[in-house]
Amino acid sequence: DTGVSQDPRHKITKRGQNVTFRCDPISEHNRLYWYRQTLGQGPEFLTYFQNEAQLEKSRLLSDRFSAERPKGSFSTLEIQRTEQGDSAMYLCASSLDEAGVDTGELFFGEGSRLTVL
Amino acid sequence: QKEVEQNSGPLSVPEGAIASLNCTYSDRGSQSFFWYRQYSGKSPELIMSIYSNGDKEDGRFTAQLNKASQYVSLLIRDSQPSDSATYLCAVKLKVFGAGTILRVKS
Numbered sequence: 001d002t003g004v005s006q007d008p009r010h011k012i013t014k015r016g017q018n019v020t021f022r023c024d025p026i027s028e029h030n031r032l033y034w035y036r037q038t039l040g041q042g043p044e045f046l047t048y049f050q051n052e053a054q055l056e057k058s059r060l061l062s063d064r065f066s067a068e069r070p071k072g073s074f075s076t077l078e079i080q081r082t083e084q085g086d087s088a089m090y091l092c093a094s095s096l097d098e099a100g101v102d103t104g105e106l107f108f109g110e111g112s113r114l115t116v117l
Numbered sequence: 118q119k120e121v122e123q124n125s126g127p128l129s130v131p132e133g134a135i136a137s138l139n140c141t142y143s144d145r146g147s148q149s150f151f152w153y154r155q156y157s158g159k160s161p162e163l164i165m166s167i168y169s170n171g172d173k174e175d176g177r178f179t180a181q182l183n184k185a186s187q188y189v190s191l192l193i194r195d196s197q198p199s200d201s202a203t204y205l206c207a208v209k210l211k212v213f214g215a216g217t218i219l220r221v222k223s
Contacts, residue, residue, distance in 0.1 A: 033210070040125075042205045042213030043161065056211075091160060095210075104151045104210055108160035 004109035006092050012115045013082055020078045021112040025094030032075050033106065034067055035091040043091055049075060050097065082116045089113050118143055123206050123214035132223045136193040140206030140214055143187065150182055151207040152191045155216065161205055165191065196221040 035043035047057045051072040069075040093106035153161035165180040179192040203216040
């Protein structure tokens with residue numbers, strides 16, 4: 001297992017189009033997080049899953065964003081009707097929660113960079 | 118008020134010096150705190166986690182937590198040029214600060 005992988009690494013799209021990003025976490029990790037990061041800012045939490053259950057979604061997250069983790073393994077993040085303000089790096093991270101104790105060690109993927117023209 | 122605040126820097130220190138990075142947070146009920154390092158163009162990686170008041174040491178790194186003052190810090194001893202990066206303070210894994218840029222000059 002080589003870590004968290006994300007696909008595609010780069011995506012350029014026109015405003016109004018839909019885009020989907022995929023994340024494959026470390027295989028034994030049960031938690032999966034999505035973040036968005038723009039230049040000069042820290043990662044902004046979007047949502048996270050415990051196995052296949054989406055446990056939390058940021059209140060700041062537009063309803064144009066949806067995420068799934070159907071079998072508790074890989075996850076997808078879809079952005080509908082993209083806007084220029086959606087341009088950012090979308091980071092996926094996974095971690096292992098053993099008996100409700102999350103050590104906080106997130107393993108991040110390399111990210112998917114979205115540019116909306 | 119931002120939930121997690123950090124001085125954006127850059128903080129410049131000479132090689133071999135101690136670098137001190139600071140972070141304040143607004144949610145008094147927070148229980149878990151993390152320091153991540155992010156090299157330019159790379160993803161963040163965990164350096165330290167701290168849950169209790171006081172100091173926690175790991176090699177050249179020491180994290181300090183003061184819940185009464187809602188303050189977390191990271192000390193890097195014997196700073197090396199390879200420590201040059203952005204250091205992100207995170208609370209509960211869901212709120213990251215904007216990061217402090219550290220530059221270690223040889």
